[in-house]
Amino acid sequence: MKPPPSLKKAMTPFPYSVERGAPLAEARQVMDQYRVRHLPVTEGHELVGIITDRDLRSALALPMNRRVVSNLTVKDLYVSDAYVVDLNEPIETVLLTMAARQIGSALVTRQGRLAGVFTAVDACRSFGEYIEETFPRPDGDEAA
Numbered sequence: 001m002k003p004p005p006s007l008k009k010a011m012t013p014f015p016y017s018v019e020r021g022a023p024l025a026e027a028r029q030v031m032d033q034y035r036v037r038h039l040p041v042t043e044g045h046e047l048v049g050i051i052t053d054r055d056l057r058s059a060l061a062l063p064m065n066r067r068v069v070s071n072l073t074v075k076d077l078y079v080s081d082a083y084v085v086d087l088n089e090p091i092e093t094v095l096l097t098m099a100a101r102q103i104g105s106a107l108v109t110r111q112g113r114l115a116g117v118f119t120a121v122d123a124c125r126s127f128g129e130y131i132e133e134t135f136p137r138p139d140g141d142e143a144a
Helices: 024-034 053-061 066-071 091-101 120-134
Strands: 038-043 046-052 084-086 105-110 113-119
Touching: 024 038, 024 053, 038 113, 046 053, 046 105, 084 091, 091 105, 091 120, 113 120
Parallel strands: 084 105
Antiparallel strands: 038 046, 105 113
């Protein structure tokens, strides 16, 4: 049987990020522009956490004064205790930890530097590809 994919193969490499002091509008713009739902947060060149599309949507949906909303920054909303794993961590460990913690992503580092993001979407895609390759469907007409 074929081994499962590595975290390196399954993750989204070279993710976009946003500075901790950036306005929320900038985080929203990056997410919309690159169609991502998980955005690593940095301070200088150091990884400090993550902000998600859900966090932004929830905060921006609150009935607040527009001036208050426009003054919010990523620092006001990001999660500083994000799940961070090394690139060489076994994928099954990452998957089980994400399930146990009920989270949708892991920040992947290599030698302490951000290397990628592994999301629930990445997990579904990788698992689907693994099943297709490991258990190919027989040729011919198949009943739907």
